[in-house]
Amino acid sequence: MAFDSLSEKLQGVFKNLRSKGRLSEADVKAALKEVKMALLEADVNFKVVKQFTNTVTERAIGSDVMNGLNPGQMVIKIVNEELVNLMGSDVKDITFGTGGAITTIMMVGLQGAGKTTTTAKLAGKVKQRGKKPLLVACDIYRPAAIEQLQINGKKQEVEVFSLGDKEKPVKIAKAAMDYAKKNGFDVVIFDTAGRLHIDEDMMDELASIKNSVDILNTILVVDAMTGQDAVNVSSTFDEKIGIDGVIITKLDGDTRGGAALSIKAVTGKPILYAGMGEKLSDLEQFHPDRMASRILGMGDVLSLIEKAEAEIDKDAALQLSKKVKKASFDFNDYLTSMEQMKKLGGLTSILGMMPGINASQMAQIEGAVDDKKLAHTEAIILSMTPAERENPKLLNPSRKHRIAAGAGLDIAEVNRFIKQFEQSKKMMKQMPNMMGKGRRGMRFPF
Amino acid sequence: MAEKVSFWQRLIKGLTKTRDNFIKSMDYIFNGFTNIDEDFYEELEEVLIMGDIGVRTTETILDDLRDAVKKEHIKEPSECKAFLINEIKEQMALGEAAFDFEKKTSVVLVIGVNGVGKTTTIGKLAGKLKANGKKVMVAGADTFRAAASDQLKEWADRAGVDFVGGPEGSDPAAVVYDAVHAAKARGVDVLLVDTAGRLHNKKNLMNELSKINNTISKEFPEAYRETLIVLDGTTGQNALVQAKEFSEVTDISGIVLTKLDGTAKGGIAIAIQSELKLPVKYIGVGETIDDLEKFNADEFVDALFYVG
Numbered sequence: 001m002a003f004d005s006l007s008e009k010l011q012g013v014f015k016n017l018r019s020k021g022r023l024s025e026a027d028v029k030a031a032l033k034e035v036k037m038a039l040l041e042a043d044v045n046f047k048v049v050k051q052f053t054n055t056v057t058e059r060a061i062g063s064d065v066m067n068g069l070n071p072g073q074m075v076i077k078i079v080n081e082e083l084v085n086l087m088g089s090d091v092k093d094i095t096f097g098t099g100g101a102i103t104t105i106m107m108v109g110l111q112g113a114g115k116t117t118t119t120a121k122l123a124g125k126v127k128q129r130g131k132k133p134l135l136v137a138c139d140i141y142r143p144a145a146i147e148q149l150q151i152n153g154k155k156q157e158v159e160v161f162s163l164g165d166k167e168k169p170v171k172i173a174k175a176a177m178d179y180a181k182k183n184g185f186d187v188v189i190f191d192t193a194g195r196l197h198i199d200e201d202m203m204d205e206l207a208s209i210k211n212s213v214d215i216l217n218t219i220l221v222v223d224a225m226t227g228q229d230a231v232n233v234s235s236t237f238d239e240k241i242g243i244d245g246v247i248i249t250k251l252d253g254d255t256r257g258g259a260a261l262s263i264k265a266v267t268g269k270p271i272l273y274a275g276m277g278e279k280l281s282d283l284e285q286f287h288p289d290r291m292a293s294r295i296l297g298m299g300d301v302l303s304l305i306e307k308a309e310a311e312i313d314k315d316a317a318l319q320l321s322k323k324v325k326k327a328s329f330d331f332n333d334y335l336t337s338m339e340q341m342k343k344l345g346g347l348t349s350i351l352g353m354m355p356g357i358n359a360s361q362m363a364q365i366e367g368a369v370d371d372k373k374l375a376h377t378e379a380i381i382l383s384m385t386p387a388e389r390e391n392p393k394l395l396n397p398s399r400k401h402r403i404a405a406g407a408g409l410d411i412a413e414v415n416r417f418i419k420q421f422e423q424s425k426k427m428m429k430q431m432p433n434m435m436g437k438g439r440r441g442m443r444f445p446f
Numbered sequence: 447m448a449e450k451v452s453f454w455q456r457l458i459k460g461l462t463k464t465r466d467n468f469i470k471s472m473d474y475i476f477n478g479f480t481n482i483d484e485d486f487y488e489e490l491e492e493v494l495i496m497g498d499i500g501v502r503t504t505e506t507i508l509d510d511l512r513d514a515v516k517k518e519h520i521k522e523p524s525e526c527k528a529f530l531i532n533e534i535k536e537q538m539a540l541g542e543a544a545f546d547f548e549k550k551t552s553v554v555l556v557i558g559v560n561g562v563g564k565t566t567t568i569g570k571l572a573g574k575l576k577a578n579g580k581k582v583m584v585a586g587a588d589t590f591r592a593a594a595s596d597q598l599k600e601w602a603d604r605a606g607v608d609f610v611g612g613p614e615g616s617d618p619a620a621v622v623y624d625a626v627h628a629a630k631a632r633g634v635d636v637l638l639v640d641t642a643g644r645l646h647n648k649k650n651l652m653n654e655l656s657k658i659n660n661t662i663s664k665e666f667p668e669a670y671r672e673t674l675i676v677l678d679g680t681t682g683q684n685a686l687v688q689a690k691e692f693s694e695v696t697d698i699s700g701i702v703l704t705k706l707d708g709t710a711k712g713g714i715a716i717a718i719q720s721e722l723k724l725p726v727k728y729i730g731v732g733e734t735i736d737d738l739e740k741f742n743a744d745e746f747v748d749a750l751f752y753v754g
Contacts (some may be wrong), residue, residue, distance in 0.1 A: 040501045043682035046492055111705065112561035112678065143600030148593035196708050223561065227498040227682020227714060250561070258682070278560075278590070 028060045031075060044258035045231045048086075048265045056082050086261060087288035092245060092270035094217045096187075102180055103131075103187045104214060107247075108206055108237060109221035111194030114249035116145060118221050118275055119191040120152030121283035122247070125273075126187050133158050134185040136176040138209065139193040140165040149191055155280055159185075169193075169205060173213045190215075197236035206241045218243045219272065222259060224251040230259035231266045238267050248286070249275035264288070331381045331389035334421065338378060379407035380417050392421065479523040482515055486523055497713035498682050503720040507533065531747055534716055538743035540725050544700065545740065547672040548575065553626070553637045553662050556702075557655065557692055558676035560591065560643040563704035567676050567730060568638050569601025570738035576607055580635040585625035586611035587618040587658060590642040598640050608632065618642065619657040626665045637669075652695045659696060672699050674727065677714070679706040685714045689722055700727035703741075707731040715746075 032053045039049045059078050097103040105122070107115050116139065123133045135153050137160060139145040146162050153160035161176045173190055180188045190209065195202035210218065220234060220243045237243055246267075248260050251274045260271055271286045381389065383406030388394050395403075395418060404411040475493060479486045487508055494504040507530065514520060514529055547554060554571075558564045568584060575582045584602045586595040586609065595611040602609035610625040612618075622639060629637040639662075641655065662669065675698050677685045692698060703726050706712045715726045726741045 037501055040495060041683050043684065046496050110680065110708065112563055114561055142597075143604075144593045144597035147596050151593055198708065223678075223681070225678070225681045225684035227680060227684075228496050229498070229680055229708065230682075233680075233708070250559075 025061045028057060028075065032057050032060070035079065039258060039261075042258035043225070043227050043230070043262075045228055045262035045266065048231075048262050051265075052082060052086060083261075084289050086265050088264060088270060089289050090270075091285060091287055092272055093285075094219070094245065094272060097216060101216075102177070102185065103216055104177075104190070105187070105217040105219060106190045106192060106206070106209065106215045107219050107221055108192055108241065108243070109194060110196060110223070110233060111142075113194060113221045113223045114275060115139075115194060115221045116148050116191050117152065117278075117280075118247055118249055118273075118283065119189055120149065120156050120158070121275060121280050122273070123153070123158040123187075123189055124156040124280055125283055126189075127156065127158060131187045132185050133187040133189060134176065134180050134183075135160045136173060136188060136190045137162040138169040138172050138190050140167070140169060140172075141193045145191075145193070152280060170208050170212050173209050177213055197233050197240070203240045210241060217245060220246045220269070222246055222248055222263060224248045224257035224259055224274075226259040230262050234263045234267050234269075238269065243267070243269055245270050245272040247271070247273045247275065247283075252276045252282075330392060331384060331421070335378070335381050335389075338374065376407065376409055376413065377417055380404075380409065380414055383407040392418065476524045476527045482520065482523055482526065487512070490526075494713070498717070499713035500683050500686065500717035500721075503717040506720060535743050535747045538716065538719055538726065538741075538747065540727065540741060540743065544725060544727055547636070547670050548578070548580070550670040551635055551668070552670035552672055553629075553639065553666060554672045554674060555639050555641060555655075555658065555662075555696075556674050556676060557641050557696065557698075558643050559688055562643070562676045562678040562681070563730060564588075564643060564676045565594065565598050565601060565640060567674075567702050567704060567728070567738065568598065568640050569605055570730065570736075571728070572602060572607045572638055573605035573736075574738060575636050576605055581633060582607040583625065583629045583632070583634040583637045584609050585621055585637060585639045587621045587625075588640050588642040589614055589616045589618050589621065594640070594642075608634070618654055619661045622658050622661045623665060626662060630666065655696045673697060674700050674702050675724075676702045676704060677718070679703045679712040679714065679729070680708055681714060683714070683717070686717055686721060689718050689724060693722060693724070698724055700725050702726075702728040702730065702738075704730040707737075712746075 035056070036049055036053045039052065040046065044052075056075075056078055059082070060075055094103070094105060107119050107122075109115050119135060123135055126133045135149060135158055137146040137149045139149075146165060150160045150162070161172075161179055163172045163175060167175075169192065176188060176190070179185075190213075192206060192209070193202070195206075197203065209215070218241060220237050222230060222234065226233065234243070234246070246260075246263055246269055248257060248271055251257050251260070260274075263269070264271060271288065273283050274286045276282045276284055380403060383403045388399060388403075400414050400418070401411055404414045407414070475486065475489050479489070490511075491504055491508060494507065495501060499507070510533060511526060511529060515526070520526060520529070556564055556568050556571075565588075572582045572584050582605070584598060584605075584607055586598045588594040588598070589612050595614070599609045599611060608628070610621065610628050612621040612624070618641065625637060625639065628634075639658070641658065642651075662671070673696060675689055675692050677688060681688075689698070689701070701715070701718060701724050703712060703715050706729055712729075715729075718724055719726065726746075728738055729741050729746070730738045
């Protein structure tokens with residue numbers, strides 16, 4: 001989970017602050033030292049960190065801390081505000097062509113940043129908006145790059161334009177534009193070869209593509225794991241060919257992604273999307289303010305809600321929530337919720353977006369949530385008769401034995417699952433109370 | 447020998463901008479300061495952190511330096527430079543046995559997350575071993591990523607070595623099983639195994655790697671085992687996390703550090719060595735098949751600090 005360890009650390013620091021009555025200069029300095037360390041460990045550029053901590057220190061040691069508020073909250077507020085300032089607060093998007101002009105997007109970046117995968121992901125996003133995208137394979141250098149784009153294009157049901165690896169990228173780009181015009185494509189995305197920002201010849205190639213084809217969006221794809229050098233890479237790309245926006249990739253796993261902060265701070269170019277996983281649907285609009293609050297451990301509940309809205313069948317969700325409230329939840333509902341969970345990217349992915357869950361807890365959860373177990377659970381429910389699924393009370397020992405045989409599992413496992421099911425039903429009854437507490441907790445997460 | 451010189455020249459060239467910045471600041475610190483005071487340490491901290499050496503390792507290095515300054519009565523900032531270089535060199539030095547797998551009948555598992563240059567590294571390693579007269583086989587056990595197998599096959603073809611793969615989505619352990627048997631039948635010296643580098647769901651990765659490991663120990667118990675983790679030299683502190691995570695999943699015997707041809711300083715190698723005690727065995731500086739070299743601590747640190 002991005003920035004997780006950082007939020008954990010900041011929470012640790014601020015816990016200590018909270019216990020004190022008022023913030024002294026020494027307190028702020030001590031806290032900010034930890035903030036500095038945490039940011040550096042997250043690979044935020046040293047100079048950016050220095051600037052950031054100076055700004056926060058200046059603001060924190062001042063009259064506005066003495067408002068009679070909880071001092072810890074006050075520092076968090078300042079740190080959060082400054083982080084938002086740094087990341088920018090508006091959600092930005094790619095620029096679409098006006099008046100029937102084709103929207104052109106050129107993807108650039110270092111080798112291994114994830115350009116080809118991201119290109120296909122972006123095509124999927126564009127397609128969702130009712131556009132007709134064309135992918136163009138301009139990476140003629142890396143073995144099998146064209147094929148990778150073609151495979152991913154096929155998965156996204158987006159056409160891929162290629163002239164093989166013998167033609168120059170500029171020629172491919174021009175031919176692709178002609179092809180797009182003739183065949184009614186309105187968005188053209190160019191996948192270019194990965195290159196080093198210090199490789200003059202290769203950088204010139206990008207510039208000449210940009211000169212021969214009218215590129216509306218030049219998007220720099222950056223690996224979230226880039227170290228201190230992220231600043232050099234992005235500013236060189238910006239100086240040499242001019243970038244309009246950034247997509248951060250691999251912002252999952254344990255990536256802290258401090259590079260995102262550095263790039264924004266140094267180039268001023270907006271981060272448009274963030275790639276979160278291997279699946280072609282795993283590209284999300286980048287919300288800088290939410291990212292900032294996620295750094296501070298407030299979770300990313302808004303993103304979760306949006307994701308859920310897009311992917312969950314709303315009616316089914318509504319029904320389910322009604323049932324949860326009435327606690328008339330049965331095995332059919334359990335199955336439905338399991339399927340929806342899968343669509344959201346699994347339980348762990350959802351939990352990761354919740355506030356107050358830190359890296360070590362996540363690790364425990366990941367250990368506990370076993371895909372095989374989920375499959376077993378599914379098998380158990382599918383081995384029940386429709387009547388049993390609706391009315392769990394029917395389940396007597398003989399029926400349980402039949403179910404176990406049907407699922408190919410031990411009777412003990414069936415019993416365990418049914419017991420768990422009853423327990424979670426009990427938990428659901430208490431849910432409304434818990435929700436109330438949760439909301440209060442969210443307002444003051446520390 | 448000629449090739450070696452050109453390689454290090456390339457590394458030095460690759461590290462040029464790096465070196466320029468790094469050395470400029472280093473020189474500024476070591477020659478610009480007249481006293482070893484807090485300002486001196488603070489500047490040094492900045493330079494080391496900007497080199498991706500990491501906060502913790504930087505602190506360790508600085509603590510050691512402070513001790514040495516006290517104990518050995520070092521007065522001049524310039525003397526600190528020699529101390530630093532020596533300390534890092536000692537830390538990074540490889541033992542005699544580091545490259546034993548090249549001489550024996552061995553299976554080399556290559557692990558690491560996606561995009562670090564794993565496939566490329568395998569291609570280069572295959573080419574090098576073959577040039578040394580070894581019979582090499584490459585197994586594409588990354589059946590998860592689209593076209594991973596094709597890319598690897600392409601590299602195997604370029605290197606002129608045998609390739610065993612499976613269709614996308616097939617069982618990686620089955621590919622390894624096939625490869626091991628093919629390798630034994632054909633009298634292969636070194637079998638290089640590419641693995642999937644998925645980022646999330648550690649449990650799956652763990653299961654997959656242990657299944658592959660079990661397959662190898664069961665089907666090819668006499669083979670010498672080596673597990674190399676490939677790390678991107680441009681990655682910052684996350685490389686440390688990656689190495690840590692993988693080391694929890696499987697035993698790692700060495701690191702391949704790639705992409706040192708940019709402006710990244712590769713200081714992360716020092717951090718990993720210092721925190722996880724894993725040796726860097728190879729480094730890569732470019733795209734062609736010769737651009738992979740055995741790691742040499744002296745030359746690496748000298749190139750980084752540009753000594754002479």
